[in-house]
Amino acid sequence: MDRHTIFETENKIILEAETILKEKNHEKNPLIEPFSGLLTSYKKIFKQLRRLIKLSDKQQLKLNQLNESLEIENYELVLELGQAFESFVRALTTTVDAKHPITAGHSHRVTEYSLLLGKRLKLSDNDLEVLKYAALLHDIGKIGVPDAVLTKKGRFTPEERAVMNEHSVWTYKILSAMRLPQMLKKVPKMAACHHEKLDGTGYPYGFKDKKIPKFSKILAVGDVFDALTSKRDYPKYDGNVTMGFEAMPLDKALSILDKDKGSHFDPVIVTKAIDESDTLVELWQKFHLT
Numbered sequence: 001m002d003r004h005t006i007f008e009t010e011n012k013i014i015l016e017a018e019t020i021l022k023e024k025n026h027e028k029n030p031l032i033e034p035f036s037g038l039l040t041s042y043k044k045i046f047k048q049l050r051r052l053i054k055l056s057d058k059q060q061l062k063l064n065q066l067n068e069s070l071e072i073e074n075y076e077l078v079l080e081l082g083q084a085f086e087s088f089v090r091a092l093t094t095t096v097d098a099k100h101p102i103t104a105g106h107s108h109r110v111t112e113y114s115l116l117l118g119k120r121l122k123l124s125d126n127d128l129e130v131l132k133y134a135a136l137l138h139d140i141g142k143i144g145v146p147d148a149v150l151t152k153k154g155r156f157t158p159e160e161r162a163v164m165n166e167h168s169v170w171t172y173k174i175l176s177a178m179r180l181p182q183m184l185k186k187v188p189k190m191a192a193c194h195h196e197k198l199d200g201t202g203y204p205y206g207f208k209d210k211k212i213p214k215f216s217k218i219l220a221v222g223d224v225f226d227a228l229t230s231k232r233d234y235p236k237y238d239g240n241v242t243m244g245f246e247a248m249p250l251d252k253a254l255s256i257l258d259k260d261k262g263s264h265f266d267p268v269i270v271t272k273a274i275d276e277s278d279t280l281v282e283l284w285q286k287f288h289l290t
């Protein structure tokens with residue numbers, strides 16, 4: 001029963017009681033007298049009760065307004081913390097750029113390519129956020145690679161290649177040491193697995209298809225696409241064929257991804273990349289020509 005119905009019922013009871021008492025008073029019945037006093041007291045209590053209910057309504061309204069403003073304040077704080085965290089992560093990736101200027105912007109570009117693929121794969125907003133951080137941080141382990149190897153101009157010796165490949169283990173070590181928010185708990189493994197291949201010949205763990213996290217498979221496509229379409233200090237490879245240092249034409253890069261789908265890359269993700277080639281060209285132009 002809501003308070004409006006309670007008040008109406010109370011009014012009705014009082015009115016009826018007053019009517020009865022008036023009628024009975026004509027008969028000067030001594031038994032009725034105490035009821036008249038009772039009804040007066042009851043009316044006073046009821047009036048007081050109404051005042052209290054009105055007061056409580058006002059306080060509830062104030063409480064609701066306070067809650068609302070606290071919620072807004074809380075939302076703004078969370079937003080601010082999120083922005084601070086993202087800027088911290090982006091600053092970390094800049095330290096890798098500073099160590100190896102020719103690859104500057106690589107993590108940022110891989111992030112944009114990966115997010116494009118993630119959207120086309122219909123990932124949720126939350127998953128896209130996770131993918132963003134895995135992409136931004138995938139090469140953070142390059143901090144652990146000696147400069148002599150990282151910035152070497154030309155082909156790596158097998159020993160140097162092994163040292164360079166260690167960067168994904170460093171990525172895992174560095175990210176595992178960070179106290180990441182709960183939703184980003186899987187980012188260290190996702191980021192560390194960006195060089196794994198479906199046939200198990202990748203590194204650092206040699207995981208095969210199902211053991212490779214889905215987001216790492218997206219990163220793999222974004223990572224290689226950017227590596228092939230950007231200028232590098234070391235030559236590009238197509239299987240065992242050594243190619244040039246310069247940025248490769250985009251259709252050639254996509255044809256390499258297509259050729260290696262099923263062995264290196266997830267075919268579904270490569271197909272999405274090829275379907276989105278026009279958007280990839282636009283992104284590439286934005287990154288390299290502006």
Ligand SMILES: [Fe+2]
Nearest residue numbers: 138139194195
């Ligand atoms: Fe890498």
